[in-house]
Amino acid sequence: KNQVEQSPQSLIILEGKNCTLQCNYTVSPFSNLRWYKQDTGRGPVSLTIMTFSENTKSNGRYTATLDADTKQSSLHITASQLSDSASYICVVTCDSNYQLIWGAGTKLIIKP
């Protein structure tokens, strides 16, 4: 069964600190993996996208990694800001169709 699991479920850190969010997937065949940021009350916004051959992708203070062998991805946030408080969702696209397999997300809270 195609699944995406994320950890931790929630995380609280102080402003300025770094953090890493994890994503494990069992999606086959694999097409690509995205990280989305979803602010409260808003729709998800794409942060990064990685295909099978890419193992890292950066977008400002966000850096995503992908290990296609172990089927794991991480999202590292550097020098966190209050505006980083949101849910971060890992999404894997199945290569046989357009469908996205969504994780449940990690709720990140940045405290001043």
Place this chain on the structure above:
Amino acid sequence: GAGVSQTPSNKVTEKGKYVELRCDPISGHTALYWYRQSLGQGPEFLIYFQGTGAADDSGLPNDRFFAVRPEGSVSTLKIQRTERGDSAVYLCASSLKGTGEETQYFGPGTRLLVL
């Protein structure tokens, strides 16, 4: 338009009533998706349109749910005989062609509460 818009932003209805949720995709995007998101969960796929036709409606939970996109642009998600379990945020997304490599752009969602 500049982005995906959805109306209404909030909808409160009573059990058993009929509701319609509207989505205006980004102009020129042929692919349109509806998702449902419960609190603390990722979006759950409902239906995907390519142009005017529903290319995949396998995510619709039952026959009370129906969606149309008659002119290949605006889409309406229709829910008959609403139940309390239908309460969720209904998200709409669009993409240019609907391939797996494309980014889907999401609207702000419609928050549906069934009392």
